[in-house]
Amino acid sequence: MAIGKTTWAIAEGYIPAAGEHEEDRALRSHETACILNTGDQTANLEIWIYFTDRDPVGPYRLSVAGRRTLHMRFDELSDPQSVPRETDFASVIESDLPVVVQHTRLDARMGSIALLTTMAYGD
Amino acid sequence: MAIGKTTWAIAEGYIPAAGEHEEDRALRSHETACILNTGDQTANLEIWIYFTDRDPVGPYRLSVAGRRTLHMRFDELSDPQSVPRETDFASVIESDLPVVVQHTRLDARMGSIALLTTMAYGD
Amino acid sequence: MAIGKTTWAIAEGYIPAAGEHEEDRALRSHETACILNTGDQTANLEIWIYFTDRDPVGPYRLSVAGRRTLHMRFDELSDPQSVPRETDFASVIESDLPVVVQHTRLDARMGSIALLTTMAYGD
Amino acid sequence: MAIGKTTWAIAEGYIPAAGEHEEDRALRSHETACILNTGDQTANLEIWIYFTDRDPVGPYRLSVAGRRTLHMRFDELSDPQSVPRETDFASVIESDLPVVVQHTRLDARMGSIALLTTMAYGD
Numbered sequence: 001m002a003i004g005k006t007t008w009a010i011a012e013g014y015i016p017a018a019g020e021h022e023e024d025r026a027l028r029s030h031e032t033a034c035i036l037n038t039g040d041q042t043a044n045l046e047i048w049i050y051f052t053d054r055d056p057v058g059p060y061r062l063s064v065a066g067r068r069t070l071h072m073r074f075d076e077l078s079d080p081q082s083v084p085r086e087t088d089f090a091s092v093i094e095s096d097l098p099v100v101v102q103h104t105r106l107d108a109r110m111g112s113i114a115l116l117t118t119m120a121y122g123d
Numbered sequence: 124m125a126i127g128k129t130t131w132a133i134a135e136g137y138i139p140a141a142g143e144h145e146e147d148r149a150l151r152s153h154e155t156a157c158i159l160n161t162g163d164q165t166a167n168l169e170i171w172i173y174f175t176d177r178d179p180v181g182p183y184r185l186s187v188a189g190r191r192t193l194h195m196r197f198d199e200l201s202d203p204q205s206v207p208r209e210t211d212f213a214s215v216i217e218s219d220l221p222v223v224v225q226h227t228r229l230d231a232r233m234g235s236i237a238l239l240t241t242m243a244y245g246d
Numbered sequence: 247m248a249i250g251k252t253t254w255a256i257a258e259g260y261i262p263a264a265g266e267h268e269e270d271r272a273l274r275s276h277e278t279a280c281i282l283n284t285g286d287q288t289a290n291l292e293i294w295i296y297f298t299d300r301d302p303v304g305p306y307r308l309s310v311a312g313r314r315t316l317h318m319r320f321d322e323l324s325d326p327q328s329v330p331r332e333t334d335f336a337s338v339i340e341s342d343l344p345v346v347v348q349h350t351r352l353d354a355r356m357g358s359i360a361l362l363t364t365m366a367y368g369d
Numbered sequence: 370m371a372i373g374k375t376t377w378a379i380a381e382g383y384i385p386a387a388g389e390h391e392e393d394r395a396l397r398s399h400e401t402a403c404i405l406n407t408g409d410q411t412a413n414l415e416i417w418i419y420f421t422d423r424d425p426v427g428p429y430r431l432s433v434a435g436r437r438t439l440h441m442r443f444d445e446l447s448d449p450q451s452v453p454r455e456t457d458f459a460s461v462i463e464s465d466l467p468v469v470v471q472h473t474r475l476d477a478r479m480g481s482i483a484l485l486t487t488m489a490y491g492d
Contacts, residue, residue, distance in 0.1 A: 003378045003461065003492045009126045011159040011192060011225035012240055016149075026385075026455065027478070034380040036419060036459040050159060050192045069380060069419045069459035086149065090159040090192035090223075092126065100459075100490045102380035106483075107238055109150070112358060114229075115476055116240040117381055117485040121223045123126045132249045134280040134315060134348035135363055139272075173282060173315045209272065213282040213315035213346075215249065230361055232273070235481060237352075239363040244346045246249045255372045257403040257438060257471035258486055262395075296405060296438045332395065336405040336438035336469075338372065353484055355396070360475075362486040367469045369372045 002039030005122035006094065008101040012118075013049070013089035015075050019108030029085075029108045031074040033093060033120070036100040037064040043097040049074075049083055050090040057081060064099065071104075093120070125162030128245035129217065131224035135241075136172070136212035138198050142231030152208075152231045154197040156216060156243070159223040160187040166220040172197075172206055173213040180204060187222065216243070248285030251368035252340065254347040258364075259295070259335035261321050265354030275331075275354045277320040279339060279366070282346040283310040289343040295320075295329055296336040303327060310345065317350075339366070371408030373467040374491035381472065381487075382418070382458035384444050388477030398454075398477045400443040402462060402489070405469040406433040412466040418443075418452055419459040426450060433468065462489070 013031060021027035037043045042065050048058035060077050064070045074083045074091070083089065093101055101120040106113055136154060144150035160166045165188050171181035183200050187193045197206045197214070206212060216224055224243040229236055259277060267273035283289045288311050294304035306323050310316045320329045320337070329335065339347055347366040352359055382400060390396035406412045412435075415428035429446050433439045443452045443460070452458065462470055470489040475482055 003376060004490065007126060009159055009161065009223040011157040011223045011242075012155075012194070012227050013157075013192070014194075032381070034382075034457075034459065036378055036380040036461075038378065038419070038461060050161070050190065052192060052194070056190050067419060067425050069382070069421060069457060071381070071383075071421070071457040088157075088192060088194040090157065092159075092161060100378040100380045102487065102490075103240075104381050104485065105238065105240075107236060110235045112235040112479045112481040113476065113483045114236045114238040114360075115474065115483040115485040116227065116238040117472075117474075118225065118241045118364065118487045119380075119490050121127065121225075121242050121245070122490070130249060132282055132284065132346040134282040134346045134365075135278070135317070135350050136280075136315070137317075173284070173313060175315060175317070179313055211280075211315060211317040213280065215282075215284055226363075228361065228363075230359065233358045235358040237359045237361040237483075239350065239361040241348065241364045241487065244250065244348075244365050244368070253372060255405055255407065255469040257405040257469045257488075258401070258440070258473050259403075259438070260440075296407070296436060298438060298440070302436050334403075334438060334440040336403065338405075338407060349486075351484065351486075353482060356481045358481040360482045360484040362473065362484040364471065364487045367373065367471075367488050367491070 002098040004098040004100040007123040008093040008120040010091045010103045010120045015085045016107045016109045020111050021108050032071050032104045034071045034102045035064050036069045040066040043095045043099050045095045048092045052088050125221040127221040127223040130246040131216040131243040133214045133226045133243045138208045139230045139232045143234050144231050155194050155227045157194045157225045158187050159192045163189040166218045166222050168218045171215045175211050248344040250344040250346040253369040254339045254366040256337045256349045256366045261331045262353045262355045266357050267354050278317050278350045280317045280348045281310050282315045286312040289341045289345050291341045294338045298334050371467040373469040375464045376492040377462045377470040377489040379460045379472045379489045384454045385476045385478045389480050401440050401473045403440045403471045404433050405438045409435040412464045412468050414464045417461045421457050
């Protein structure tokens with residue numbers, strides 16, 4: 001039986017300006033939802049992005065194969081539209097199978113980097 | 124059905140000195156409660172601030188419209204009174220509808236920035 | 247009814263070397279258990295410190311008055327003995343009344359500061 | 370009765386390049402699963418590492434004696450194979466007795482350090 005839940009919420013969301021290391025994917029400011037699928041079957045996910053002053057955008061669709069992890073970067077989402085930098089948002093991830101979701105940010109605005117992480121809220 | 128809970132607690136609270144980037148709202152030291160309301164109706168919230176050596180202050184009242192997120196900055200609360208910088212505090216957020224609450228700090232005291240985040244404790 | 251639980255565990259524990267700002271209590275490297283007591287009565291707590299290679303030390307006794315928060319610094323515990331710096335540890339906090347516990351570290355070893363936080367594990 | 374759960378998942382996993390302090394074990398970039406065993410008996414654990422594009426690797430076997438903590442560094446695992454740096458992964462920790470697991474990273478790539486932590490997801 002796969003570990004986790006099928007609904008996850010992340011109330012914090014903010015992709016800082018790319019920073020001084022813009023050419024380096026690993027060191028460019030980014031925000032990630034790390035998704036772990038411990039089950040044998042592919043999990044199909046829908047992500048909605050919530051904003052302060054306009055309707056949610058989505059669904060962003062993606063899948064995580066069985067026994068795999070996907071570290072999904074919000075700055076690389078593009079369909080139905082990209083997630084703007086330097087804008088407050090939040091997100092909800094719905095999966096058809098149980099998964100575990102953890103939220104991480106790398107902030108490179110000031111040359112050095114800062115990090116944060118938390119487990120998402122599993123409902 | 125909206126995701127989340129109606130009572131949330133954040134035991135950590137500390138707004139550092141503003142730091143070297145005081146003129147820049149995004150880079151000034153701050154502490155945030157990110158609130159996500161996935162429901163269709165407006166959520167009405169009351170926030171209480173707890174201190175080490177005096178009675179709690181509140182309620183701070185605010186609302187989050189349906190299908191919106193609000194990244195509430197503690198350094199911008201003013202009614203009934205502002206939250207002092209460089210002072211230990213804690214907070215409780217009560218909502219009339221389920222919401223999700225995540226706590227974040229940006230500390231800019233040392234020129235570079237440091238970040239922390241965690242889901243609040245949902246009771 | 248007070249918010250929280252009566253048993254909390256923090257598996258991570260490490261007080262870094264004090265760092266370059268040793269004279270400044272706020273900027274000296276430290277590790278904190280932030281305790282929030284939303285009830286009306288004083289909560290009485292016992293803390294045990296666990297190590298890698300020796301028996302736990304404790305109890306450290308402290309109390310948090312009703313409707314107050316205490317940001318307890320591990321580097322300022324002294325009875326029955328101080329917590330060594332640069333040593334892996336973990337902690338358990340038992341309270342006679344429900345409280346909320348959040349774990350935070352400020353690491354000042356490198357001149358700039360780094361931060362981490364998480365809600366403790368409430369059992 | 371020991372505190373915790375017997376299954377824990379960490380969806381985020383990434384060991385950054387060692388950084389400028391490669392000779393110093395404490396300041397070299399690392400990722401840790403801090404395990405606390407509050408029970409009297411030794412807990413026996415199996416860890417599986419999940420990847421983006423290949424099958425999970427494991428089990429890594431280790432034990433945590435009763436009333437002890439172990440801050441297990443992913444960069445020091447070697448059997449059945451080491452965990453590659455600069456590669457997305459995730460992990461699952463199974464224990465035969467209840468334990469508490471907290472995830473921490475120290476990132477030293479940029480000279481200064483950045484930290485993150487969260488309680489793991491206990492199933």
